[in-house]
Amino acid sequence: MTSTKASERMDNPFGRRRAAEPPRVEEPPRTVAASRGIPALPLRPMTGYEEELVEEHRDDANTAALCNELLARCLVPPGADATAARTRVRSLLVAERDAALVSLRRMSLGDKVSSRVSCPACGREVEIDFNLSALPLSVAEAPERVEVVVEGDIRAVLRLPTAGDQEELLSAGLDGESLRRTFLLARTLVRFGDREGPFEPEFTRGLRLLVRNAMEEALERVMPDLDLSMGVTCHDCGHAWSAPFDVPSFFLPR
């Protein structure tokens, strides 16, 4: 498995900033609109249809698209049309989608995950064994939108990024974190002062850095966080690192 590549693919460009000191916000965000309910998805266990799907797309760069498709198919009978289910999955928050993936894995292949990754320090293979039931999977309830005041008196309203946004972000093939931020901000910005969305990337690209940072920080504060990466320690050299979530090895254990 190609760890670094997979990590780049799955990382939310907003997510990476969370570990660092949060940027200063001009004013604390106030949430508007009602909270989203966490949907209970009527998933069924995977069949050969889905196993073939994962195998067929195991080398695709857009792992979010594969995850979304996999969940959508498991919301309908094997082989049935999943068009409506696809829309439903794409509207989930990324953390909700990821929690559903873990549920799907557990009901399809059991609780125990055994995987192998290469140590980035010494190159040796490290066996990973863990139980999915040990993962903290509760997704905090999140508001549908956040509002933040920027540049003194401009009210910006943003909606939270979804599994569909993540899929579109990856299929846009943007090379660079700033480009990806511009893209996601444009997609999630609902209103900026008197202007109503939809917004083009040209608009969010033209915003001052402090404004972009304040809007991202507002989103980060309320976005539920679910980290599917695994903490691994190499038995040979002692190197410890975080191995990214890898879809094929998660759903096609061999």
Ligand SMILES: [Zn+2]
């Ligand atoms: Zn090592």
